[in-house]
Amino acid sequence: MVLMLANNTGIRVGYLAGRFPGAIGHLYSPGAQRGPFPFCEYALDNGVFAKGNDWTPGPWVKMLDWARLSGQRPLWNLVPDFVADREETLRRWEQYAPVARSYGWPLAFAAQDGMEPSDVPPDADVVFVGGSTDWKWNTYRDWCAAFPRVHIGRVNTYRRLFDCYDAGAESTDGTGFTRGDQRQWRGAVAFLEETNGMRKRVTQEKLFGDGHAVRVS
Numbered sequence: 001m002v003l004m005l006a007n008n009t010g011i012r013v014g015y016l017a018g019r020f021p022g023a024i025g026h027l028y029s030p031g032a033q034r035g036p037f038p039f040c041e042y043a044l045d046n047g048v049f050a051k052g053n054d055w056t057p058g059p060w061v062k063m064l065d066w067a068r069l070s071g072q073r074p075l076w077n078l079v080p081d082f083v084a085d086r087e088e089t090l091r092r093w094e095q096y097a098p099v100a101r102s103y104g105w106p107l108a109f110a111a112q113d114g115m116e117p118s119d120v121p122p123d124a125d126v127v128f129v130g131g132s133t134d135w136k137w138n139t140y141r142d143w144c145a146a147f148p149r150v151h152i153g154r155v156n157t158y159r160r161l162f163d164c165y166d167a168g169a170e171s172t173d174g175t176g177f178t179r180g181d182q183r184q185w186r187g188a189v190a191f192l193e194e195t196n197g198m199r200k201r202v203t204q205e206k207l208f209g210d211g212h213a214v215r216v217s
Helices: 011-019 048-054 057-070 086-101 133-146 158-167 182-195 204-208
Strands: 002-005 024-028 041-044 107-111 126-129 150-152 171-174
Touching (some): 002 182, 011 024, 011 182, 057 086, 086 107, 126 133, 133 150, 158 171, 158 182
Parallel strands (some): 002 171, 126 150, 150 171
């Protein structure tokens, strides 16, 4: 599973990319794109989650043009959606998917509250599990079971990384590992070590002392 460290290209992210080849990626939002870097694959967010009702398509299209000129293809491009709103997300897919498709990259569809697998457009290549926090964690396993390529957004803890990994997600993203406390950073490193065969899986309590244990391999 690829851990995408959203909008962060600092030295610690480069260190992880070098230590765990193929396991680290970048997820860029409009206005925060950098590189891209040949040692690290990337995908394109649409910026809706951060902007909310203030979102406009201009910065998103500008980012798509930047990616096209960069010479490095993104893994996928998230078509504009609307957080926790099924109907508006479907409407925006109809409006913006043709724009995204014209660039020739795989398209990601953002699953939102109230959706079922039958709502996913047949021409979507990746399902991006977004929505409200409770809805996401109540349904993420269903999406992973229904589709071969699933990305889960806003994953910021060791335990949740393993939840996604065990469910079969292709990738996750999060900002907390580089913006949060050191416990989160250690959790990301431990996850990468354990899933790359460098050490056995241990309990979260042993790693972080917070009393929330996970299964031991």
